[in-house]
Amino acid sequence: MKIGSNWSNLGNNVQKPDSPPNPVVHQKSFGDMLHQQDDKTNQEQLKQLFDKINKQGQHFARSMTVRELRAYKLLVKQFLEETVRRGVVLRDTKGWDRRGRGKRYKLLEEVDAMLLEMAEQLLEHEQGRIQLLDRIGEIRGMLLNVYF
Structure with a gap:
């Protein structure tokens, strides 16, 4: 049995599509x-707690x-x-x-630099x-020392 020479030309007759292939859409996993x-x-939640601290600070003042x-x-x-729990991780x-x-x-x-920055901002704002x-607290400690 003899193989014909027309087999080599089969690849030349295939037409390629003009449009590029559809881009793969990466969806986020659940x-x-x-x-x-x-x-x-x-x-x-932390933003709400931050706002509560500011309001309570005004009430306290x-x-x-x-x-x-x-x-x-x-x-x-x-x-x-909360900021320490969410913003810093202990790694071994x-x-x-x-x-x-x-x-x-x-x-x-x-872990979360923005969260730690928010805590620093709170400390600066509420420093007084x-x-x-x-x-x-110091006065309370002195009173306890005098009392006991």
Whole structure:
């Protein structure tokens, strides 16, 4: 059986389409969308807490009562705990010391720089009130020392 020479010309008769192939559309996975929505919700919650701190700080400046002080301290504490919890991650790393022995390091890694910047902004804005709280805490400590 003899193979004809016309087999080699089959590839030349194929017509190629003039339009480029359809671009591949990359859709986000469900997990990515869920993570993005969670981040957005967290940012909104922290922004609301930040606004509450500002309002409570104004209330505290107008009427310096113990109740206003407690509410203010609680809000500042909540905000700082949330920013630290969400903005910084503890990472465990292995390395070597000078003598060549293995050593484990615990490193704090910034995850959300914007969140930490927001915490710094709060501390700068509320610095006077926080210093007042510090003085009140010192006076309270002195009173406890005198009493006991």
